[in-house]
Amino acid sequence: VEEMIRKSEKLAVVGQLAAGVAHEIRNPLTSLKGFLKLIEEDMEANPNYFSIIHHELGRIDLIASELLVLAKPQAEHFALRNLNRLIEDVAVFLQPQALISNVEMVTDLHSSLRPVLCEENQLKQVFVNLIKNALDSMPSGGTVTIATSMARDQVRIIIQDTGIGMSEETIRHLGEPFYTTKGSGTGLGLMVTHRIIDRHGGRIFYNSALGKGTTVTLSFQCVDDVDEIDIKAPAVAHAARL
Numbered sequence: 001v002e003e004m005i006r007k008s009e010k011l012a013v014v015g016q017l018a019a020g021v022a023h024e025i026r027n028p029l030t031s032l033k034g035f036l037k038l039i040e041e042d043m044e045a046n047p048n049y050f051s052i053i054h055h056e057l058g059r060i061d062l063i064a065s066e067l068l069v070l071a072k073p074q075a076e077h078f079a080l081r082n083l084n085r086l087i088e089d090v091a092v093f094l095q096p097q098a099l100i101s102n103v104e105m106v107t108d109l110h111s112s113l114r115p116v117l118c119e120e121n122q123l124k125q126v127f128v129n130l131i132k133n134a135l136d137s138m139p140s141g142g143t144v145t146i147a148t149s150m151a152r153d154q155v156r157i158i159i160q161d162t163g164i165g166m167s168e169e170t171i172r173h174l175g176e177p178f179y180t181t182k183g184s185g186t187g188l189g190l191m192v193t194h195r196i197i198d199r200h201g202g203r204i205f206y207n208s209a210l211g212k213g214t215t216v217t218l219s220f221q222c223v224d225d226v227d228e229i230d231i232k233a234p235a236v237a238h239a240a241r242l
């Protein structure tokens, strides 16, 4: 128990740090971008410099937005949701990207999925991050299958791709901040993803084979009505505090 408390305290500190970094980076970025635009409009200079500066700024901006997802406890609102609906929304949102990558997106959603107590926007972010990783792993096309099912009192979500797969080395580093094998990756997606899943008392597993693809399995405790939430209050309070 002591170990668990220490772990959650550590996670809380990480969250505060992320909030700090994100906000500190964002304000000067906005001002820099404005001034750059002014200079660009009225001075002769090597256009390459500007494109590099823009690119680097864009990168910092991306890092800040990924970290900001962790840093909005005041906007948190946990409610009972059918995860099929969240997945459908995310699938529609990512469909254009799948089309461009020549990836077929298949959904196989369980017809009577029980609801999960969750922060809708955060869980959508989880699905976006995982499906985007699946798309990134299939540069020359393939299939991503997103399936939901019930396993006892758990909702299970499987995201399976036919992509490049991961080495054992990569699997060991998953969720480590800034660990990426992609040229333009931030290595923050899975750190954010794991943290959100933690906040929801959920679990995540990876199964991957190089050259064959990756299967990510998520599970969350389901709750059918508000009475049950009362019974599970300690777990809920824990989830909200993290």
Ligand code: ADP
Binding pocket: 129, 133, 134, 137, 161, 163, 164, 165, 166, 170, 174, 175, 179, 180, 181, 182, 184, 185, 186, 187, 188, 189, 190, 191, 214
């Ligand atoms: P990023 O996408 O910016 O690299 P992530 O934290 O989302 O950051 O992912 C970290 C690394 O995990 C990726 O760079 C990639 O090597 C690996 N990875 C994650 N998901 C998959 C997947 N579905 N297929 C292959 N590799 C993956």
